[in-house]
Amino acid sequence: MKLHVESVGRGPPLVLLHGWGLHGGLFTPLVAKLLDQFTVYAVDLPGHGHSAMITPFDLQHIVQSVEECTAHIEAPLNVLGWSFGGMVAQAWALSAPERIARLVLCCTKPKFVKSPEWQHGTAPAVLQSLVDGFSTAPRETMERFLDLNITGSEDTSALRTTAKRLAHARPTVQPAAMREGLIVLSEFDVRAHLHKIAQPTLVITGGLDRLTHPSIGAFYETTLPNARLLHIPRAAHAPHLSHTEAVAQALRQFVHE
Numbered sequence: 001m002k003l004h005v006e007s008v009g010r011g012p013p014l015v016l017l018h019g020w021g022l023h024g025g026l027f028t029p030l031v032a033k034l035l036d037q038f039t040v041y042a043v044d045l046p047g048h049g050h051s052a053m054i055t056p057f058d059l060q061h062i063v064q065s066v067e068e069c070t071a072h073i074e075a076p077l078n079v080l081g082w083s084f085g086g087m088v089a090q091a092w093a094l095s096a097p098e099r100i101a102r103l104v105l106c107c108t109k110p111k112f113v114k115s116p117e118w119q120h121g122t123a124p125a126v127l128q129s130l131v132d133g134f135s136t137a138p139r140e141t142m143e144r145f146l147d148l149n150i151t152g153s154e155d156t157s158a159l160r161t162t163a164k165r166l167a168h169a170r171p172t173v174q175p176a177a178m179r180e181g182l183i184v185l186s187e188f189d190v191r192a193h194l195h196k197i198a199q200p201t202l203v204i205t206g207g208l209d210r211l212t213h214p215s216i217g218a219f220y221e222t223t224l225p226n227a228r229l230l231h232i233p234r235a236a237h238a239p240h241l242s243h244t245e246a247v248a249q250a251l252r253q254f255v256h257e
Contacts, residue, residue, distance in 0.1 A: 003069040004050035006042045009035030012255060014078045015070055016042045017085030019238075020181055021134070021145055023049025023170045027082075029162070030240040033248035037256070038078070041070060045088065047177025049170040057180040059188065063092045067099070076101030078255050082240065083107050083212065084181070087188050093197050094190065102255055103197065105220065106204040106247075107212045107237050111189040118191075120216045127185060131178050138172045152208030153235055153242035163241060194223045201227040202254045204247065206235030228254075 006024060008031060016027045024042035031040050044051035046065050054061055066088060070077065079100050081089025086108025093100050114121030133141030146163045153159055201224050205217040217229045230250045232239050240247045 003046065003065055004044040005069050007039065009038050009040045011036075011038045012078060013073045014038040014040050014080065014251070014255070015066075015073075016040060017066065017079065017081040017088050018043070018045065018048070019083030019085055019149070020185065021048070021084075021130070021142070021173045021178060022167060023051075023173075025049065025166050025169050026163070026238070027240060028166055029244045030248060033244055034251065037252055041073065043069060044170070045085065047174040047181075049173075053174050053176050057177060057184070059088070059091050059184050062088055062184070063095055066092060067096060070099075075099045078102045078104070080104035080106060080251070081108060083237065084185065087112065087185075087190075090190050090194075090197065093199060094193055097197075097199070100199055103199045103201040104204065104251065104254070105201060106239065107206060107209055109212055109216050110191045110194055110220075110223075112185040113188075120213055120219060122211060124186065127182055131182050134173065134178045135175055139168075142167055142172060148210055149237040150242065151210060151236055153206075153238070155242075159238075159242055163238070191223070194220075195225060198225050200254070202230060202250065203227055204230045204232070204239055204250070206237060206239050206242075207231065207233035208236045211237045 018024050018026055023044045027042050034040055047053040077100050079089050086105045093103055109120055111118050114123050150159045203217050203220040205214040207214050221227050221229050232243050235242050
């Protein structure tokens with residue numbers, strides 16, 4: 001299955017994987033800061049944005065679809081995964097470590113759902129409410145979801161306007177991707193395998209993130225063999241939108257060091 005990929009810039013390859021329910025267009029402000037030093041590939045994941053749905057819609061086949069749409073790019077790749085995209089990126093790094101040189105995990109986690117032994121996770125009811133909302137009132141639910149991503153960030157009002165403009169520039173996520181994505185998220189757990197991710201990894205957290213608690217940064221630092229942390233105290237769940245220059249500068253330093 002060929003996914004929609006937008007490519008721009010020059011330099012080493014940087015693949016961007018977006019969050020659940022959104023699309024690669026949410027990286028537009030960040031891409032503008034990077035295209036002079038990277039060839040950026042912004043992917044629409046299956047069933048999101050301009051990309052068709054895949055069957056079955058599970059983590060293995062999502063990763064496979066990303067591998068196929070980037071197979072023409074000469075390895076090694078730099079990969080940034082934001083939120084759900086970060087989960088895909090972790091699974092990709094585990095399944096094809098030879099393809100990935102450096103990994104950036106932005107506001108993501110190795111296990112999505114909260115449980116008694118895993119307090120870093122998200123309550124299942126939060127995710128289910130979004131799935132239900134997208135089925136009955138997709139535009140209104142998208143805006144509520146965007147608010148979850150940015151609330152608390154500096155200049156929230158202007159950020160909300162930008163996020164809505166970018167989100168509505170492409171088709172709304174397909175209902176099947178939302179429903180089946182819930183299963184993917186509920187089952188995602190790579191904690192036991194993190195020690196196998198040997199690539200240099202930059203972990204980005206936001207101090208005001210309501211979807212991924214910033215304490216996950218310390219967990220990654222102590223679990224991943226080669227991790228470093230960029231913590232942005234006044235960012236919420238979308239630092240690449242609220243603190244674009246800080247994220248871009250960190251990426252330049254991380255990849256080009």
